[in-house]
Amino acid sequence: MNISKIKMFLKLYWIRILLIAIGSILLTFTIILMAAGIRAMINLESFYKQMMFSSIPVQFFLSVITAIIFASIYMFFNYWFLFGGGMTKLGQKRVRAEEVNITWNEVVGMEEIKREAWEVVQLLRDHAQLKQVGGQVIKGLLLSGPPGCGKTYLAKAIATEVKMPFLSVVGSEIEGIIVGLGASKLRNLFKEARTMAELKGGCIIFIDELDSVARTRRADIGMGGQMSANAAVNQLLTEMDGLRKRENNIVVIGATNVDEKELDPALMRAGRFDRKIYVGLPGLKDREQLFSFYLKKIQHDQTIDVSLLARKCVYKSPADICNITREASIIAVRNKKDSVGMLEINEAMDRIDLGLKIPIELNSKEKEQIAYHEAGHAIATYLLHPTDDVFKASIIPRTVGFLGYVYHRSKEEMHIHNREYYLANIKVALGSYAAEKLKFNTTTSGVDEDMHQAMVWAYNMCWRWSMGPSGLKGNFKELEKSFAGHSWLGSSGSNYISEKTKETLDIDVQKILNQCLKEVEELLAKEIPLLERFAKELIARQELDYDEIEAIFKECGKTKLTV
Amino acid sequence: MRKNKTYRLVFFFLICFFLCGCFPIKPTYTKENLTKSITALGKKDYKLSIDSWLIGNTVWVRIPVSGLFDEKEQLKPQVMGDLNKTIQAATRVILSMNPRPLFLVAVASDIKETGMDCLFINYIPDIVKFQLQYLSRDEFYKRSIITIDQNAFSLGDESGSRLKKHDLGLGDFLNQLIMQRLRNELSEIYFEGKTWKIKIKTKEENNIIKILAYFCKEYDFNDFQIIEIENISSGEKSLVSKEDLKNFLR
Numbered sequence: 001m002n003i004s005k006i007k008m009f010l011k012l013y014w015i016r017i018l019l020i021a022i023g024s025i026l027l028t029f030t031i032i033l034m035a036a037g038i039r040a041m042i043n044l045e046s047f048y049k050q051m052m053f054s055s056i057p058v059q060f061f062l063s064v065i066t067a068i069i070f071a072s073i074y075m076f077f078n079y080w081f082l083f084g085g086g087m088t089k090l091g092q093k094r095v096r097a098e099e100v101n102i103t104w105n106e107v108v109g110m111e112e113i114k115r116e117a118w119e120v121v122q123l124l125r126d127h128a129q130l131k132q133v134g135g136q137v138i139k140g141l142l143l144s145g146p147p148g149c150g151k152t153y154l155a156k157a158i159a160t161e162v163k164m165p166f167l168s169v170v171g172s173e174i175e176g177i178i179v180g181l182g183a184s185k186l187r188n189l190f191k192e193a194r195t196m197a198e199l200k201g202g203c204i205i206f207i208d209e210l211d212s213v214a215r216t217r218r219a220d221i222g223m224g225g226q227m228s229a230n231a232a233v234n235q236l237l238t239e240m241d242g243l244r245k246r247e248n249n250i251v252v253i254g255a256t257n258v259d260e261k262e263l264d265p266a267l268m269r270a271g272r273f274d275r276k277i278y279v280g281l282p283g284l285k286d287r288e289q290l291f292s293f294y295l296k297k298i299q300h301d302q303t304i305d306v307s308l309l310a311r312k313c314v315y316k317s318p319a320d321i322c323n324i325t326r327e328a329s330i331i332a333v334r335n336k337k338d339s340v341g342m343l344e345i346n347e348a349m350d351r352i353d354l355g356l357k358i359p360i361e362l363n364s365k366e367k368e369q370i371a372y373h374e375a376g377h378a379i380a381t382y383l384l385h386p387t388d389d390v391f392k393a394s395i396i397p398r399t400v401g402f403l404g405y406v407y408h409r410s411k412e413e414m415h416i417h418n419r420e421y422y423l424a425n426i427k428v429a430l431g432s433y434a435a436e437k438l439k440f441n442t443t444t445s446g447v448d449e450d451m452h453q454a455m456v457w458a459y460n461m462c463w464r465w466s467m468g469p470s471g472l473k474g475n476f477k478e479l480e481k482s483f484a485g486h487s488w489l490g491s492s493g494s495n496y497i498s499e500k501t502k503e504t505l506d507i508d509v510q511k512i513l514n515q516c517l518k519e520v521e522e523l524l525a526k527e528i529p530l531l532e533r534f535a536k537e538l539i540a541r542q543e544l545d546y547d548e549i550e551a552i553f554k555e556c557g558k559t560k561l562t563v
Numbered sequence: 564m565r566k567n568k569t570y571r572l573v574f575f576f577l578i579c580f581f582l583c584g585c586f587p588i589k590p591t592y593t594k595e596n597l598t599k600s601i602t603a604l605g606k607k608d609y610k611l612s613i614d615s616w617l618i619g620n621t622v623w624v625r626i627p628v629s630g631l632f633d634e635k636e637q638l639k640p641q642v643m644g645d646l647n648k649t650i651q652a653a654t655r656v657i658l659s660m661n662p663r664p665l666f667l668v669a670v671a672s673d674i675k676e677t678g679m680d681c682l683f684i685n686y687i688p689d690i691v692k693f694q695l696q697y698l699s700r701d702e703f704y705k706r707s708i709i710t711i712d713q714n715a716f717s718l719g720d721e722s723g724s725r726l727k728k729h730d731l732g733l734g735d736f737l738n739q740l741i742m743q744r745l746r747n748e749l750s751e752i753y754f755e756g757k758t759w760k761i762k763i764k765t766k767e768e769n770n771i772i773k774i775l776a777y778f779c780k781e782y783d784f785n786d787f788q789i790i791e792i793e794n795i796s797s798g799e800k801s802l803v804s805k806e807d808l809k810n811f812l813r
């Protein structure tokens with residue numbers, strides 16, 4: 001009975017017992033050492049005793065000074081790393097509204113977006129009036145969209161218009177190597193913003209690359225990194241909608257390239273990022289405005305047709321358009337010209353889209369093979385593609401297209417595509433293979449990327465979009481992804497698709513590829529004179545532009561397929 | 564009220580703590596038991612048989628050894644080690660007494676082979692300064708006189724009774740120290756009454772006066788009226804007054 005009681009006691013209090021035992025041992029040793037020390041001190045000869053006593057105050061003061069120095073260093077680093085010091089302010093820029101200096105009129109090429117943003121500007125300007133009627137001030141504005149579309153520019157213009165101080169921070173710079181540093185930086189950022197808001201009546205915090213600090217919170221997988229990221233999101237949530245003694249006119253503008261779905265849902269709810277504006281790629285009219293805006297800044301040929309340029313720059317962002325005009329001005333300087341002309345702009349576009357020319361010397365046989373390869377693409381595009389035009393064909397090696405390329409795309413943005421579009425894409429990709437086979441009765445490794453593209457489209461048609469010839473319906477790729485488990489080694493999951501279905505889908509992929517190839521082969525066999533003409537012209541001129549391509553097809557009595 | 568008492572107590576202890584070096588401490592050794600204490604300490608802590616004598620203001624300590632030099636005609640390491648321990652034992656006793664003597668002469672006597680004595684002479688205030696780190700080790704050794712004397716009586720003298728012991732004066736000590744420092748330049752240095760007579764071999768008179776001035780200042784030595792420097796190669800004599808000597812260092 002007694003033994004069991006002792007066992008129970010030990011089980012309950014073993015840590016306490018262990019600590020007491022260790023403490024007692026340490027105390028005993030300390031007492032023994034102190035006693036030995038005192039004894040040795042008593043037995044010291046008078047000279048050394050006097051020396052020791054005399055040095056006590058000096059040693060004491062030295063210890064105090066050393067302690068003060070080390071404590072100061074420790075406190076400085078502590079403050080610097082965690083409590084509002086320099087480390088926590090890294091990546092944070094404070095800018096006054098007048099220093100931002102981007103006016104509303106300077107924001108061009110996003111008229112629809114500007115209209116939406118203007119409403120936000122009005123709400124921020126009239127926050128006092130809004131409060132009078134009992135309305136709530138906007139807390140957050142999320143600007144999402146592809147890169148280079150002017151999100152930062154728009155945020156700066158908003159700051160200029162509402163005449164508020166502007167604190168700018170990049171999301172990726174908030175997180176650091178120290179766990180909790182991100183949260184600390186955010187805390188200090190908002191603290192500064194509140195001070196600014198009290199002084200100036202309001203403040204705008206702009207967080208670029210918001211996704212770096214606002215991704216959906218997840219459980220930590222044991223390495224601690226996720227905990228830090230979660231802490232930063234929690235801090236942002238608290239700062240935006242936490243318990244505050246006083247409400248301040250602080251507006252957070254976040255910019256991100258990622259989908260809203262990937263951001264933490266708590267941040268997206270009303271009361272945090274109240275307003276969301278999608279800053280997408282510019283439309284035709286917007287691109288015209290952008291070209292006019294950027295061309296105004298450089299010396300240019302007044303005959304340049306901005307509407308033509310806008311049509312040529314489908315899927316180009318404002319940053320791309322800015323880059324084209326800048327590149328064109330550099331080319332003009334290199335060509336010793338006073339102003340930028342259409343030639344320079346075309347060269348700049350080629351350089352940006354297709355890369356720089358590579359000085360590779362091709363022999364005549366290689367040139368011929370490449371020319372027929374590209375001719376196959378061009379003819380398939382011209383005669384079979386429902387939306388795309390051939391803008392350029394070249395056998396000059398470049399960094400993007402490598403040995404040769406055919407540049408084709410639609411005349412206007414398209415946001416959704418049908419089965420025929422993808423089949424046409426596959427046919428265009430396989431055009432090179434068919435042409436090589438038809439002309440040389442063999443094929444080359446040059447079809448590598450074409451085959452890859454064709455397979456990707458065929459695969460997606462069958463596995464994702466229910467466009468396969470067998471009639472199987474469903475998004476099989478997403479099904480696998482949806483049920484896949486996540487671990488720190490990557491994603492893994494059970495197999496939800498039967499082997500038979502997979503086999504059918506794979507057969508569908510091959511059927512599509514073979515059917516497309518057959519059609520292209522038939523087309524090219526029928527259009528051998530056109531193939532020969534196009535290839536020879538390409539060998540002779542190296543590069544063919546839109547007008548030249550059109551002329552060749554017209555000479556051969558062909559017209560562009562239109563749907 | 565109670566709080567005030569606590570503050571006063573804390574303040575009192577703090578004052579005691581900081582001023583503890585200012586309170587007088589009873590010397591561990593006395594003049595009467597000096598020689599016995601050195602011998603006892605040597606036996607107890609250093610396992611050496613040290614003989615010691617107090618002659619006036621000079622403490623003589625001696626250890627008998629068997630052979631002073633090795634094959635390379637250097638002092639044997641064993642002898643050096645024992646002599647160091649002897650000096651340490653004597654120093655510990657001398658420093659912890661009040662008033663202190665002025666000179667310590669440590670002797671290693673070869674009682675077996677040659678009858679030579681190796682003498683280390685130190686000015687005790689220099690030892691104190693060295694202990695309190697006012698003097699560097701290098702400077703301390705420069706202020707130590709090391710001499711080798713031939714003393715046939717030392718052979719077989721186990722007790723040290725035949726060692727020629729006498730009381731040293733600051734003047735004698737300085738003469739030997741300056742002589743040691745300027746061994747190549749000096750011929751002779753001695754006192755004749757209150758005249759400090761210096762016979763030199765070199766023309767570099769200024770250098771010698773500089774050394775004299777330095778030592779007189781360092782040891783606060785004034786027990787002379789005039790310095791007479793005689794160049795034995797030319798026979799020229801020059802006189803240096805105390806004032807001139809002081810001015811020399813300015």
